[in-house]
Amino acid sequence: MTTSNKSSEFTAAEGRSHVKKIIGIWLVVAIIADYFVWFVYGPHMPPGAMTDQARGQQFDIKVISVMAIPVLLFIWTFGFYSIAKFRGGKDRPDGYYVKGNVKTQTAWYVITATLVLFLAGFGTFELIVPAGAGGGEGPSPIWTPSTPVKLVVQVIAQQWRFTYRWPQFGGMETTSINLPINTEIQFDVTSIDVIHDFWAYQLGVKADANPDVNNVAFAKTLQYGRFTVRCDELCGIWHGAMYNYGKVVSQTQFYNWATQMQRQNASVTKLLPKFALTYTPSYTGAGGGYYPSGDPNGTAA
Amino acid sequence: MAIKTTSFASGGDGGRAVAGEKKGFRLNAFTGLIAGGLGYLFGHWMGNAIAGGYQQVIGSGQNDIAILLGFIFGTIGWFLGLGILNYPLKKMAGIEPPLEGYEFEPGVMKYFRFTLDNKVVGIQYLFGMLFYFFTAGLLALGIRTELLSPTNHIWGPATYLEIVGEHGTMMMMMMTSVVMGPFGNYLVPLMIGSKRVAFPRLEAAAFWFTPAAYIILLSALWQGGFQSGWTGYAPLSIQQGVGQDAYLFSFALLGFSMITSSINMTATIINYRAPGMRWSRLPMIAWGMITVAFTMLLSVPILIDGLYVMGLDRSVQTAMLYAGHGGSSFLWENLFWFFGHPEVYLLALPGFGLTMEILPVFARKPLFGYRTAVTGMVGVAVLSFFVWQHHLFQSGMNPDMRPLFMLTTELISIPTGFIYLVGLGTLWRARMRFDVPMLFMLAVFFNFLFGGITGVYVSDVPVNVTVHGSYFVMAHFHYTIMGQLIFAVMGAIYYYAPLYFGVKLNEKWGKIHFWTMFIAFNSTFLPLFALGLLGMPRRVFEYAARLQHLNQWVTVSSYVLGLSLAFFVVTFVWQLAVTRPKSPLNPWQSRGLEWQVGYPIPPGNFDKIPVILSGPYEYGDPNALPVADLTPAEPSAVGVSSGGEI
Ligand SMILES: [Cu+2]
Numbered sequence: 012m013t014t015s016n017k018s019s020e021f022t023a024a025e026g027r028s029h030v031k032k033i034i035g036i037w038l039v040v041a042i043i044a045d046y047f048v049w050f051v052y053g054p055h056m057p058p059g060a061m062t063d064q065a066r067g068q069q070f071d072i073k074v075i076s077v078m079a080i081p082v083l084l085f086i087w088t089f090g091f092y093s094i095a096k097f098r099g100g101k102d103r104p105d106g107y108y109v110k111g112n113v114k115t116q117t118a119w120y121v122i123t124a125t126l127v128l129f130l131a132g133f134g135t136f137e138l139i140v141p142a143g144a145g146g147g148e149g150p151s152p153i154w155t156p157s158t159p160v161k162l163v164v165q166v167i168a169q170q171w172r173f174t175y176r177w178p179q180f181g182g183m184e185t186t187s188i189n190l191p192i193n194t195e196i197q198f199d200v201t202s203i204d205v206i207h208d209f210w211a212y213q214l215g216v217k218a219d220a221n222p223d224v225n226n227v228a229f230a231k232t233l234q235y236g237r238f239t240v241r242c243d244e245l246c247g248i249w250h251g252a253m254y255n256y257g258k259v260v261s262q263t264q265f266y267n268w269a270t271q272m273q274r275q276n277a278s279v280t281k282l283l284p285k286f287a288l289t290y291t292p293s294y295t296g297a298g299g300g301y302y303p304s305g306d307p308n309g310t311a312a
Numbered sequence: 313m314a315i316k317t318t319s320f321a322s323g324g325d326g327g328r329a330v331a332g333e334k335k336g337f338r339l340n341a342f343t344g345l346i347a348g349g350l351g352y353l354f355g356h357w358m359g360n361a362i363a364g365g366y367q368q369v370i371g372s373g374q375n376d377i378a379i380l381l382g383f384i385f386g387t388i389g390w391f392l393g394l395g396i397l398n399y400p401l402k403k404m405a406g407i408e409p410p411l412e413g414y415e416f417e418p419g420v421m422k423y424f425r426f427t428l429d430n431k432v433v434g435i436q437y438l439f440g441m442l443f444y445f446f447t448a449g450l451l452a453l454g455i456r457t458e459l460l461s462p463t464n465h466i467w468g469p470a471t472y473l474e475i476v477g478e479h480g481t482m483m484m485m486m487m488t489s490v491v492m493g494p495f496g497n498y499l500v501p502l503m504i505g506s507k508r509v510a511f512p513r514l515e516a517a518a519f520w521f522t523p524a525a526y527i528i529l530l531s532a533l534w535q536g537g538f539q540s541g542w543t544g545y546a547p548l549s550i551q552q553g554v555g556q557d558a559y560l561f562s563f564a565l566l567g568f569s570m571i572t573s574s575i576n577m578t579a580t581i582i583n584y585r586a587p588g589m590r591w592s593r594l595p596m597i598a599w600g601m602i603t604v605a606f607t608m609l610l611s612v613p614i615l616i617d618g619l620y621v622m623g624l625d626r627s628v629q630t631a632m633l634y635a636g637h638g639g640s641s642f643l644w645e646n647l648f649w650f651f652g653h654p655e656v657y658l659l660a661l662p663g664f665g666l667t668m669e670i671l672p673v674f675a676r677k678p679l680f681g682y683r684t685a686v687t688g689m690v691g692v693a694v695l696s697f698f699v700w701q702h703h704l705f706q707s708g709m710n711p712d713m714r715p716l717f718m719l720t721t722e723l724i725s726i727p728t729g730f731i732y733l734v735g736l737g738t739l740w741r742a743r744m745r746f747d748v749p750m751l752f753m754l755a756v757f758f759n760f761l762f763g764g765i766t767g768v769y770v771s772d773v774p775v776n777v778t779v780h781g782s783y784f785v786m787a788h789f790h791y792t793i794m795g796q797l798i799f800a801v802m803g804a805i806y807y808y809a810p811l812y813f814g815v816k817l818n819e820k821w822g823k824i825h826f827w828t829m830f831i832a833f834n835s836t837f838l839p840l841f842a843l844g845l846l847g848m849p850r851r852v853f854e855y856a857a858r859l860q861h862l863n864q865w866v867t868v869s870s871y872v873l874g875l876s877l878a879f880f881v882v883t884f885v886w887q888l889a890v891t892r893p894k895s896p897l898n899p900w901q902s903r904g905l906e907w908q909v910g911y912p913i914p915p916g917n918f919d920k921i922p923v924i925l926s927g928p929y930e931y932g933d934p935n936a937l938p939v940a941d942l943t944p945a946e947p948s949a950v951g952v953s954s955g956g957e958i
Contacts, residue, residue, distance in 0.1 A: 021741055029741070057845045058778045071774045079765045086761055089736050094754070099676055099743030106677035107741035108932035116681055116733065123729040131722045134772040135715040144774035149708040200708075205548040206641055208706065208781060212847040217777045219707040221642070222547065223635030226708030239856075243781035243849045245541045247548055248470050251852030291635050 021107040029096070037088040041081040048076045058215050061238060061259060063231040064145030065215030071137050071144075078126060147200060147218025147226040150288070156195045156229050164188070165199040167290065168207035168220035171249035173240060180273045182286040188240065188257035190214075191265035192232050200226040203290045208243035211257065219244060225288040232259045339395035341424040341523070348524070351389025356382035368629055376627040379535075379554045383528055383561040390524050394426045396517050426520060428512040429915055434498025435812065436519050438805075441490045444526055445798070446881065448482035451475050453874050456867040462855050472853040474537025474555070481542040481559060482529060485566040486522065487793065488608070488655060490801055491662030492573055493519065496601040498812070500577065502906035502913070503595045505586025505922045505940060510579035514572040521569035525562040532558035541851055543652070546633035546644040550625050557626065560619040567616040574605035574612075581605075586940070588924030595904065595928050596679065599686055600665020603693040604658045610697065611654035618647030642709045649700040657696040657724075659793050660760075661689055663800035664731050667756045670807050671738050672929040673902045674750035679929040680737025684730045691727030695720060705776045714773050721771035728764055732757070747900070748822035752803025755830050759795025763788055766841060784844025787837050795833060802829070802880070807900065813888055814911045816895035821883045828876035835869035903939050904928050920944060 053073045060066040097106070138144045143154040165176035167184075175188045190196060200209045202220035209228075210217045213236065218228040242253035260268070273280075284290065359378025369375045391397050402409040422429075423436050454475045458466045467475065501509050509515050532538055532555035540549040540556065549556050581594070581602045622644065624630045631637035633644045672679045679685060698720040705714055735757050744750065766788040769775045779785055802825075809817050839862050846862075848855050855863065887893060898907040905928065909917060922940040930936035 026741065057847070064774075064777070068774050068778050071772060072769065072778075075769055075772060075775065079768055083761060083765050086732060086736065086757075090739065090754070090757065093736075093739040093742065094744065097675075097739060097742045097744055099745045104676065104743065105932035106675055106743040108678060109680065109737075109740075110678045111681045111684070112737070115737070116684060119729070119733045120726075123726050127722045127725050130768060130772065131715075131719040134718050134722075134774065138714065138718075138773045141774075143711070144777055146711075146714075146773060146777045147706045147708040148711040153712055205551060206545050210781070210849065212778070215777060217706045217780060219704075221635070221708060223640070224642075224708050239847060241847070241849050241852075244545065245473075245539070245543070245548065245851045247539050247551070248473060250473070251469060251854045 029092075033089055033092050036092070037081075037085050040088065041084045044080050044084060045077045048080060049073060057212075059213050059234075061213045061232065061234045061236060062145070062215050063141045063233060064143075064229070065213060066233065067137055067141040067144055068215045071134070074133065075130065078130065082126070141231075143229055145215040145217065145228055145230055147228050150225045150227065152227045152229070156231065158195050158231070160197045160229070161194045162191065162196045163199060164190075164196060165201070165286075166209045166218075166220065168200070168202040168209060168242065168246075168253075170204050170247050171242070171253040173209065173242075173253070173255060176286065177269065177273075178286050180269050181277070181280055182283065183273045183276045183280045184283060185272050185276070187255065189265055189268050190232055190257065190259050191262040192235060192259055194262070195231045196229065198228045198230070199288060200228065201289050205246050206244045207246045207253070210241045210243040211238050212241065213238035217243060223289050223291045235259050235261075338425060339393060339398075340421070341394065343395075344390045344393035344520075347393025348386045348390035351392075352382040352386030354389075355380075355385030358385070374554055376554060376557050376623075379557045380561060380623055380627055383557070386528075387524050387565060391517075391520070394520055396426050396513075396520060399513060426516050428516060430497050430501050430509045430512065430515060431913060431915070433512075433516050433519050434494050437489065437493030437497060437522075438812070440519065440522055440526075441486065441493055442881075444482060444486040444522070445490065446877070447526075447530070448479050448486070449874065449877060451479035451482065453870060455479060456870040458853055459855070459863050460867050462857050462860050462863070465853065467853070469853045470537070470539065473539040473541075473851065474533060476851050477538050477541050477559070478529065478533065481563065482526075483793075484542050484655065485525065485529075485563050487659060487797065488566070488570055489518075489522065489573060490797065491666060491804075492577060492601055492604060493522075495597060495666065495801075495804055495808070496577055496662070497573075499808075499906050500580060500598050500601055501584065502909060502917055503598055503904065503928075504581060504584060504589050505905060505918065505924060506580065506584035507916045507918055507921065508584070509576055510584055511572075511576040515576040518569045518573035518576070521565050521572070525565040525569070528558050528565065529562035532556075543648060544622065544644070545648075546622065546625070546641050547635075549622060549644070550634055557623070560622050560626075564616050564619045564623075567612045567619070570608045570612045574608040577601050577605040578609070586922050586924055588940070590924075592682070593924060593927045596668040596685065597662075597665045599689055600662045600668075603689045604661050604665075607654045607658045607661070607693045607696060611651045611658075614647055615651035615655075618644060618651070621647070642707070645704055645707060645709070646700070649703045650697075653700040653703065654693075654696040656789065656792065657692050659797050661692060663756060663760075663797035664689065666800040666804045667753045668731070668734060668738075669904070670749055670803060671735065671753050672931055673807075673900050673904075674745045674747060674753070675738050675742035676745070676931045677738055677740075677742045677929075678927075678931060678933075679734060680740065681730075681734050682927070682929070685734040688727040688730030688734070691730070692724060695724045695727065699724060702771055702776075705773050706780050718771055718773050722768065725764065725768065732761075732764075747806075748817070748819060748826055749803040749807035749900070751823070751826045751830075752799050752806065755826070756796050756799045756803070759791055759799060759833070762838070762841075763791030763795060766791070779844055781849055782844035783840045783848045783850060786850050787840035787844060790837050790840070795837070799829075799833075802826075805884070810895035810897075810899050811906060811911065811913070813892075814895055815887055815892055816899055817887055818883065818893065821879075825876060825880045825883065828879070829873065832869050832873035832876055836866055836873050839866050839869075903930060905939050908940065908942060918942065 056069050056072050058065045058068055060069060139154045143152055163178050167174045167176060175185050177183050198216060200218040200220045201224060202222045204222060207220040209220055214230045216228050216230050218226045236259055238257050240255050240257055242250055356378045359375055359381040363369050363375055363377040399409050422432055458472050497515055535555045536553040538552050538555040538559045540552060544559060581598055621632050625633050632639040634641055668679060668685055699717060701710060701713060701717045702721045770779055770785055770788055806817050806822055809815050843859055843862050846859060848859055897910060920943055922942045923944040924940045925937040926939055928939055
């Protein structure tokens with residue numbers, strides 16, 4: 012663009028030779044790195060493959076990594092090469108007088124824009140395909156599973172524990188959670204006090220528990236095993252202690268467990284408020300309550 | 313130090329030399345503290361008188377009204393005691409106040425006063441910001457100490473969360489001004505060839521908000537703290553004790569500081585450029601400041617609004633931020649992040665401004681792609697207003713909008729990438745000098761790269777399901793803020809010490825500081841990405857035992873990082889206060905206009921308004937004109953307004 016003041020010192024041929032070396036080093040390093048990321052480390056990447064959603068997230072992390080790591084390595088290669096080669100000194104006072112280069116700049120704009128737009132499109136596609144990808148989708152999800160939901164689990168968060176409610180088992184409540192294998196599951200997450208977050212790490216499920224909001228997330232179980240549930244939004248003093256474990260078990264084991272719990276808890280279940288999507292005192296069926304509007308002084312009570 | 317007084321062109325008046333008229337006792341920070349304390353007591357008394365009988369107050373034993381009124385009157389007292397309100401009050405009363413000039417007085421007392429000299433304000437900010445930064449840094453070491461063991465505790469869970477909240481809030485509110493305060497205020501008038509800033513009273517007042525905010529925020533620790541973190545999500549923040557009032561009030565005060573500071577900065581850069589200082593010659597720090605100032609002006613009022621609502625919910629029992637009474641916990645999340653996301657970029661942009669300013673000096677090359685750099689900064693600033701819901705991908709709010717926010721968030725990588733193009737282009741066939749400031753600037757690019765690349769993971773909604781709220785996110789934003797902004801600030805301190813103090817900081821000590829800080833920083837924060845991916849949530853005082861080794865590694869590294877910063881403090885203070893190694897004028901051979909005025913810089917910056925002849929980064933062109941004519945024959949030219957036409 013702008014010509015050099017001392018063109019003899021900074022020749023075009025020398026520039027091309029630098030470019031070739033940088034690109035050569037970068038290509039070798041990037042290919043090796045991507046190979047390791049995809050084939051060696053890839054299958055072990057979080058959050059694992061216990062559900063369809065977790066598997067989708069793992070795939071996404073792999074895809075983003077094989078795209079991002081070459082970018083990182085290009086900047087490293089260029090940077091370290093420059094630091095090694097383009098040093099100043101007493102006899103080397105000033106650098107190459109160049110204030111821009113149309114070709115280079117255009118190439119950079121086009122490549123970064125392409126990468127970014129691809130990633131946004133890819134992310135959107137992946138969000139829709141495994142049904143919301145495990146994230147909380149609010150009360151009326153638009154990305155629903157292609158196979159029908161077999162099991163609904165309500166997650167009720169409160170300071171500082173999770174309670175699980177099972178509408179298909181008489182609205183019983185449990186403090187532990189088991190899930191059947193190969194089942195499309197719907198989590199209805201809500202809170203009865205502050206904001207919490209239901210994070211079932213291995214299931215690839217994370218949904219904020221907001222008071223007065225039913226936040227729905229889906230997961231399809233694919234593998235047996237134990238999973239961790241942690242609260243992931245700061246919810247006060249015992250936030251760090253708000254966790255429990257769950258298990259993905261066989262369908263028979265699950266239905267045996269659930270029906271047994273239903274029987275065992277029957278006497279408690281009938282004392283619980285009626286099953287509802289949210290539980291705040293302004294609505295019927297909640298844990299708390301107000302005097303009915305026709306009876307503002309509560310004299311009837 | 314021969315200059316006794318200088319004339320000071322005040323808005324509306326031609327600028328008479330009047331300084332030095334008043335002698336004897338003058339208001340200062342100590343009278344401010346006394347008046348502030350009295351104001352607090354008065355407000356607290358008033359709050360108890362008004363609300364002491366309210367059922368809510370009697371039932372809970374907690375009078376938020378008294379606390380908030382105490383803070384309000386305490387702040388008013390602080391401002392009165394400092395004399396900040398003298399001028400506007402007299403004006404309002406119809407008394408024409410004498411024009412206050414400023415004396416070029418020796419000694420340190422001027423740093424404890426309300427002053428109209430942009431360079432004194434810059435120094436006040438520099439030491440204030442370092443003080444706030446180190447306070448919050450010590451709190452971070454408190455957090456890391458607790459996390460040495462998954463189950464044995466140094467602090468109780470309540471104290472732990474109080475420390476987490478204080479650290480986060482202190483850093484996030486104070487560090488918004490860590491560049492605009494010490495560098496913007498000091499350097500911008502020098503860089504654009506102005507004798508003064510547009511609104512010196514606003515600029516100085518902006519600084520004096522910060523000690524008040526600092527004291528009030530820390531006072532929460534004596535009142536049970538606040539356990540909501542810096543994000544203050546409702547209804548948790550409504551549920552908290554009076555410590556939360558300190559959070560909301562101090563954050564709002566700092567919001568006012570940001571607004572006043574930004575008004576001054578935009579007005580100065582737009583109106584006070586010397587003749588010939590075209591937009592295409594504006595130094596990168598000034599670009600950083602003007603983009604940041606606009607971002608602050610548009611986003612900070614939303615924060616103050618949100619905090620005001622929180623204050624009402626807490627004190628007079630409105631119900632705007634929680635469910636069931638017509639409010640919604642989503643309201644706070646939206647208001648907060650509508651400020652909070654631009655804030656993340658208004659922390660990053662000044663760092664890039666400093667970096668792109670300093671890089672060409674040590675590369676001995678022009679800045680590559682000046683327009684690309686400016687477009688990058690403006691692009692980041694504009695896009696930062698359209699991404700806030702990416703903090704709320706899993707919240708259940710607006711799930712259908714997630715692809716849009718994913719797109720806008722990823723789009724921001726494009727202008728950020730511009731800045732990398734500029735950086736790499738500037739290094740291309742350079743003649744790099746590896747002085748301490750340059751090392752920090754190279755580290756800025758190295759560190760921010762991790763922050764930027766991991767930002768792509770965080771912004772991808774499916775991946776966000778795993779990483780949201782985890783240590784991955786925490787590491788991500790520490791790379792962008794500490795790895796970028798704080799490294800840039802440290803480099804800038806080494807770079808500008810000769811200009812500010814006439815002192816050239818020791819190269820060897822500087823290199824020891826740099827390498828220990830660089831290695832310890834990466835050793836502290838890189839493992840946190842792994843911890844997050846392995847399932848460790850933020851803000852927990854207990855974690856899975858399998859994560860202990862990584863956590864211990866991080867904690868030990870953080871101690872080394874702390875020692876490195878302590879080493880900086882000791883060597884910095886030692887060299888400023890004791891040895892004062894004299895610096896030659898312009899030791900880096902910078903072309904920047906700020907370096908051409910000599911040391912010490914006179915209070916009015918320039919004898920005559922300079923005429924700008926060429927851009928600041930014309931290194932490597934032997935035919936380049938000097939950056940400015942400092943003694944122009946015609947003092948004022950048409951076209952571009954000149955600052956302070958004295
Ligand atoms: Cu919780």
